[in-house]
Amino acid sequence: MKNIQFFNLKRFGKYAACSLISNYRQTLLFWGAIWFAIFAFTLMNIANSHSFWNNDNWVPLFISVYCISGLLYTGFAFPAFRNKKRTYTELMIPVTAFERLVYEFIEKIVAFIILFPPIFYLSSSMAVGIRNFLSFASFGTTHVEVNGITTFPFEVISFDKLYANMEPGLFGMLFMLSVLGFVLAFAGAASFRKLPLIKTIVFVGLIFLTGIGYMYMLLEKLDLHNPWLANFEHNITAKQGFAFGSLIFGLISLIALAYTYFKLKEKEAS
């Protein structure tokens, strides 16, 4: 019984197969719902729009759908722990808590980040195709000419343009911020049985507000001004700021993952 491995690839493979077999319906249902929601939401937006629909319109839609669906997906990680009866079966599976954590992290966070952009692209492009087809049916054309420049009124999303218009380092920081959000929701899913996402939002919100209140007290009420901090924006470049932000978000994500691991390790089925 000694020399227990922390992570065994073969066992991890068995667990991944087992989880996929057990949960594939729910996973397909989620991705189907996301596909349909993006399609319907995009179509509704551009159907009522008579102006151009280009990347400036896509950015807020993409970011909001990415954040909301990502939080919903990761906030309901460890589905077996939502139910006491399923918790028995789950905890009796011969895997380590670390293997369980790695699998769920890959399925709920890594897979989401990888799969969401292409699904968004395909689903929204389909909506744009339908809108352009309807436009052609009504006006006999799918493009307009303004000041001699021919353009399509309803463009599909372009991730290249999305990325190209950002300041260097900003994309990385925003990406790490989204990962942090997902990891916090993920940690909440390991901690709370009922309404994990709502409880996590309230819990993290309270911590955030406490932190803000504490900083406000230090800087404003106790007048603990630090000259370097007071001129923070002049002392570092935007790129350094973004890198610092990315680092902080990454570190908090790692702490949240460590917390998730210990919650899994001490999980009971009372």
Add this chain to the structure above:
Amino acid sequence: MKTLIEINKLNFKYGKQAKLFNQLSFTEQAGRIVGLLGKNGAGKSTLLKLMSGLLEAPKKPITILGEPPFDRHPRFLEEVCLVPEEYELPSVKISEYVKAYAPFYPHFDTDKLHQILLDFELNSKNRLSKLSYGQRKKFLIAFALSTNCKVLLLDEPTNGLDIPSKSIFRKVVAASLTDDQLVIISTHQVKDVENLIDTLLILDHGQVKLHSSVWDIAQKYAFNTVSRLNDGEVLYSETAPGGYKVISEASASASNIDMELLFNAVINNANLKL
């Protein structure tokens, strides 16, 4: 025989509730089928959860296969199988469930599973969510027996089973076990496991009230029905249709044990010395 379970001075309570176990101790060896009996709320299910690592016991007083259960090491979990009283199974076919979960158990016997499924009249093409409570229970029992785990913990396994299935249950459990395995069956329906178990473990008020082999009990005590009580010989009695059910010192030959009567005698502190 190898000792598989060691519990030494177990104290346990849920939150701020009263103590459920108070210095509870016992050991159990391989090759036995133990009947874990107790009144409602005596802690039978909790004890099984503690033994399977679903609950944490303070100060690690429990050792199963040489391991503290709550560490939940995979090699421990490969050798311990729990059939809980309440469970929820994924909405997949029996064959898919087996494909998903059987690879975790190194000694899993697919032929044995098919035979037990056949005995229980279950089809592996059936979807688990479409089965009745009793059918799902039968499947879980069949799966647990087929894992060939060293320690099998069955919590109220006959709940929800129809009368023929209870009989098949006794048959398959008795037929599919080997000498290096230990089965603990928690139940309050003693009649269901009367002819199956070879060791009795009775819990009451947080402690072990009786821990003895059925053989020893049968050697020491006689279980009879009499029309009139003879105070001198009777150790415990209960009224029954047509007279009394009584426990007395055994005569020359061993009699069949009336588990229900024995259980009541132990719970009511009858003067039985085992």
